[in-house]
Amino acid sequence: MRTRIRLAALTAGAAVLAAGGMMPTSASATTPASSTRNHLFAFSGIAYLPANVDLQPTASGTWVNTGLQVTLPSAGTYALDLDVRARLQGVPPVNTYMVARLWNVASGAALPNSERILSQLIDTTSAGAGIIAKNTTSPISERITVTGPTTIRLQAQRTNAFGASTIAAIWSDSAGRTSFRFGRIF
Secondary structure, X not given: OHHHHHHHHHHHHHHHHHOOOOOOOOOOOOOOHHHHHHHHHOXXXXXXXXXXXXXXXXXXXXXXXXXXXXEEOOOEEEXXXXXXXXXXXXXXXXXXXXXXXXXXXXXXXXXXXXXXXEEEEEEOOOOOOOOEXXXXXXXXXXXXXXXXXXXXXXXEEEEEEEOOEEEEEEEOXXXXXXXXXXXXXX
């Protein structure tokens, strides 16, 4: 019975941590909260985009490494949670958008289904209507199971369906951070 209570407390604590919450002050009657927290926090972390990333110089549809990455420290199942700030600008008529995805550096492949549209501008008015622009912050949440230490990187691309962007960038500054959190859940 005690093992079941401890396991339930650890599972509940991991779920709270993965959701971005605080650990409870007492994990169970038999397990001190500090040892539970130290164990769980050893398998979690957060990183911030080290510098803004300009996607404009690369060809439309080209994936770009952003410099934002985390290393999952050991085998297990991890919850990944990102907030990605995008800046997009163009002159109508235009249809341009930005997409991000997670890249497993060890396997050299994208995490399946991790692609998210960050921002899109569609305006079919005639030329000379003026510049249109937007800033958006988009979430990416995924789970991954790894067999050992694994680095996961954020990649992004801009795509011009018609017209062209004049600014396409991933930003992180005091007006809004691009961040990457992870927590082991199993």
